[in-house]
Amino acid sequence: MRATDFEYDGLYLSDFGCMICTFDENNIENIAAGSQITFNKTQTQRGQLHMLASTSYDDCIETEFSICKNPCTWNNNEDLYFTLQEQRELTRWLNRHQFLKFKLIDDEYSDLYFEGSFNIEKIELHGNVIGMHLFLTTNRPFALRETQIITFDISAPDGQYTIYDTSDEIGSSCAEVEITCRQSGDLIITNSLDQRTTEIKGCTEGEIITLKDLIIESSSASHQETIMNDFNFHFIQITNSYKTRANTLTFSLPCSVVLKYNPSMKVGI
Numbered sequence: 487m488r489a490t491d492f493e494y495d496g497l498y499l500s501d502f503g504c505m506i507c508t509f510d511e512n513n514i515e516n517i518a519a520g521s522q523i524t525f526n527k528t529q530t531q532r533g534q535l536h537m538l539a540s541t542s543y544d545d546c547i548e549t550e551f552s553i554c555k556n557p558c559t560w561n562n563n564e565d566l567y568f569t570l571q572e573q574r575e576l577t578r579w580l581n582r583h584q585f586l587k588f589k590l591i592d593d594e595y596s597d598l599y600f601e602g603s604f605n606i607e608k609i610e611l612h613g614n615v616i617g618m619h620l621f622l623t624t625n626r627p628f629a630l631r632e633t634q635i636i637t638f639d640i641s642a643p644d645g646q647y648t649i650y651d652t653s654d655e656i657g658s659s660c661a662e663v664e665i666t667c668r669q670s671g672d673l674i675i676t677n678s679l680d681q682r683t684t685e686i687k688g689c690t691e692g693e694i695i696t697l698k699d700l701i702i703e704s705s706s707a708s709h710q711e712t713i714m715n716d717f718n719f720h721f722i723q724i725t726n727s728y729k730t731r732a733n734t735l736t737f738s739l740p741c742s743v744v745l746k747y748n749p750s751m752k753v754g755i
Contacts, residue, residue, distance in 0.1 A: 489592040554617040651726040653749035668740035678734035687716035
């Protein structure tokens with residue numbers, strides 16, 4: 487691991503005056519810091535996502551590394567030891583009952599992130615805590631790319647737009663989609679790659695349809711009341727096969743579209 491800093495749940499390791507490091511094992515001792523969370527996971531989405539709970543992927547990415555205080559940040563050697571309060575602050579930040587966004591600060595990983603949580607051991611030398619050893623457990627067997635936002639307009643009925651899936655995982659990724667209808671009617675969206683058809687009946691001009699997290703919503707109060715009956719529950723997916731990545735989407739009505747998704751990146755830590 488070349489990185490010396492990471493981001494976790496919106497905070498940086500360097501915010502705490504610390505850095506990623508390695509220790510010479512002579513005369514140091516790893517001591518359990520308590521609150522060791524057992525991560526019982528249930529596989530969903532063909533094992534690609536492991537939910538906290540008590541097919542294809544059996545294991546998620548796990549790694550371990552050490553942290554210490556950055557000597558360039560602190561004034562003297564005694565400041566390089568972790569006080570009890572500093573240990574508590576780091577443990578509160580990292581040792582959670584949730585899988586949260588983890589991102590290495592490294593040029594090669596600049597567009598990638600993981601989701602995970604940590605167990606922690608203290609590293610002691612002659613009775614002083616000089617560092618912490620972190621055990622990262624993630625919820626996927628691969629990384630995710632930062633959200634890709636694709637915006638386009640369909641100017642005529644049966645207009646098309648092609649999206650190239652950059653995911654390393656062969657298969658489908660759920661997309662978050664916002665569609666602003668430019669004409670009233672039944673909206674039918676077909677993906678040429680998997681022939682999946684999404685149908686939403688009774689749309690009106692100016693109505694905004696949102697498909698997100700397996701939920702459909704309409705900006706029209708009257709349509710929101712009936713949209714569950716007007717929708718075929720085929721949510722839009724971006725997919726790829728080994729031979730092709732092109733998803734040509736055909737829209738039966740003119741509309742403006744904002745599509746977001748996170749491609750899977752098969753890299754480790």
